[in-house]
Amino acid sequence: MVSMKDVSVACGVSIATVSKALNGHKDIGEETRAHIIQVAKQLGYSPNSAARTLKTNRTYNIGVLFSPNDMSGLTHDFFTYVLNAFKATIEQQGYDLTFINNVRQGVQRMSFLEHCRYRNFDGVAIICADFFDAAVEELVKSDIPVVTVDHVFNDRVAVVSDNVKGMHDLLTYIYEQGHRRIAYIHGSHSGSGVTKSRLSSFYRTAEELGLKIPDEYVLEGDYRDTALAYKMTEKLLDLREPPTCICYADDFSAFGGMNAIKDRGLKIPDDISVAGYDGISIGRHLEPQLTTLAQDTGRMGRTAAEKLISLVERPRSAIIEMVVVEGKVFKGRSVGKIG
Amino acid sequence: MVSMKDVSVACGVSIATVSKALNGHKDIGEETRAHIIQVAKQLGYSPNSAARTLKTNRTYNIGVLFSPNDMSGLTHDFFTYVLNAFKATIEQQGYDLTFINNVRQGVQRMSFLEHCRYRNFDGVAIICADFFDAAVEELVKSDIPVVTVDHVFNDRVAVVSDNVKGMHDLLTYIYEQGHRRIAYIHGSHSGSGVTKSRLSSFYRTAEELGLKIPDEYVLEGDYRDTALAYKMTEKLLDLREPPTCICYADDFSAFGGMNAIKDRGLKIPDDISVAGYDGISIGRHLEPQLTTLAQDTGRMGRTAAEKLISLVERPRSAIIEMVVVEGKVFKGRSVGKIG
DNA sequence: CACTCGTACTTAATCGTTTTCGTATAAACA
């Protein structure tokens, strides 16, 4: 590889001059700079990030922790959408993205934090992880700038979806379509506070609307578990007085539920309505098109990236806060009018 | 950050000794090594990859080019599955994964190759990209170890899905279920040779089976385009003699087609059968479950990783070859028996 | 005893940058 040294001898100047010329310092003559740049290009000079990092202690590399509990990896749609927007944003700002892992490097396996130190990430985004893992907490508590998605830690920047308003808006919309008997197959409680937020918002909104929600209308399903959603949906359909609309933990679950409904020969939304949550692509393709709360994954990813970069580049002035991103009811055709 | 120097003074030995002790060189006394390791841990020593890279010219970092033509980014299921397996494999071998991009870094924007040189990737995997892009070709033609997925370049390692056998097996299976009037809504030709391989295999297998495929049975759709698949399916259904089974470019398209069929009040597979291609998760959730050619994405990702690493670590003995990975017909319920 | 070894360390060069001080030259000023 051709280095600054090669360029410097080819130009008859010192290495320092080459460095400054290439980095746009002002104490270099215009002709000299032009010449150096030209020669560098012609020689095929390529900067060495390792050397630069060693000296400046900056990598322009962002670590991303992305390891779903269920090992679904990069196939978890919702977080993948967020990651996508995050990636695009930091790349535009000249940063690269490297995944954090805890696999052994050489002799021993590293913790997440050790890995980050080893790679010298300028900052870290925790987009999808087990937030109750001690290794994750260790990372969050460290001095490395960090932003988390959909989970809040004390004194750290977080970008979260507005689950309270989301569930409120969705339920209200369903109510406005005339539904009064509304069931909810919610997600498991294993994750962060997401499930709890939505569930309590569901109850509060129902109360606000003057709705009575019988206990047997609220069942525990899980995220992305179509089979379980299928089973739970059957339970609801078996009730003496089944709901007129079922809300699901996410779009995948809604998909599973829809299959259960169709298998009974029922029509959506004529016989019963269905609503999802997330707004990932699958819903648009469902038949009928799924009514769901579309979370603004693009905005979440972008915001996380922007906050993180400002944390990295302007640590003093960056505001440690929790940014709440609102979603929007996507009005598909799976929730029908009643009455 | 605490460096080897800190450890060395704390132990009263030289930096070299610390380095060797930590790296398992044999010319270090056992007590000394134990002591050094203990002190290092206690002091919270953390190795610096930049320094190591500078000296050894190895980063243990793999660059991945993943930029779909359609800008779908990381949401392109099939490639995401491959990427997932690839990532897991290289991480197990102590490598990290960083995305390649061509966004400006500092003054000017970099080409893919420049970016790779800058980051000093030990190797590069092109998992999903526009293979006819000059910048991609430049990267492939460089001296950096590279492996491509689903596209073959001269004298480079490639991992490809066996589209010929795949389509052959799928069509044969459909034939065995008694179908004789089989249509194919294939993908666009824009990408690599994938579409061509499958299409020619489709024709050849048909001939082999003694099937007559009328021209109007073969239509051009596109990958992941449910709307287009919907439209094309309608065309087929409008024919005087419609097919008894329709094959699609991928599972998403099949999904779109299924909706068209259901909207006509037709039953799958009673009235008409449907087959997809890829075997991504969506198919398992469809109703009825989709019969499709399940590509072995896990094996593709793993193989790509293994080949790349051997290319990096044992350049002399590594075999430059094209590895063909076979898929398998997934027998859902969307293709029914006839006759 | 003189010699060769093997063991356990140290010295010092090096990787490619960045950056702080200098310093030389010429222009500007008193």
Added chain:
DNA sequence: TGTTTATACGAAAACGATTAAGTACGAGTG
């Protein structure tokens, strides 16, 4: 003319590791 000042460049010290080559010492050998 002598002094300051701005401009354009260079020398050299880092950053944190790796590694070839050397050294000191005790043990084994003839």
